[in-house]
Amino acid sequence: MGWVGTALVVVAYYPQIHHLYVERCAWGISQLTWLMWLAASALLLTYCVLRGEAMLSVVQAVNIAAIVTTLLLVRRSNRVCPHHLKVAEPTRRLGFEYNGRVTAESLVTIG
Numbered sequence: 001m002g003w004v005g006t007a008l009v010v011v012a013y014y015p016q017i018h019h020l021y022v023e024r025c026a027w028g029i030s031q032l033t034w035l036m037w038l039a040a041s042a043l044l045l046t047y048c049v050l051r052g053e054a055m056l057s058v059v060q061a062v063n064i065a066a067i068v069t070t071l072l073l074v075r076r077s078n079r080v081c082p083h084h085l086k087v088a089e090p091t092r093r094l095g096f097e098y099n100g101r102v103t104a105e106s107l108v109t110i111g
């Protein structure tokens with residue numbers, strides 16, 4: 001059961017990492033959120049290691065590896081893929097873009 005959960009953690013990260021790797025597109029990714037997940041995983045890994053929880057330690061190690069990979073790929077990404085360009089274009093044309101990010105307000109306006 002635990003290993004199925006561990007496998008699911010890996011599978012869950014796959015679509016995001018694949019998109020970042022193939023498209024070099026980091027559209028909609030909040031680096032602050034991922035950094036907080038990284039901090040949380042580091043604390044939890046420390047806790048698990050101190051408690052001798054081997055399997056949960058592996059889960060946290062996998063989490064940390066996936067988060068670090070994601071953050072590195074976000075830094076490398078330098079474009080918006082055609083799919084997300086289509087999503088972002090109407091808001092950009094209407095001039096709602098703010099510092100390169102689409103604001104929540106503009107998304108509400110456009111629906």
Ligand SMILES: [Zn+2]
Nearest residue numbers: 025027081084
């Ligand atoms: Zn994209």
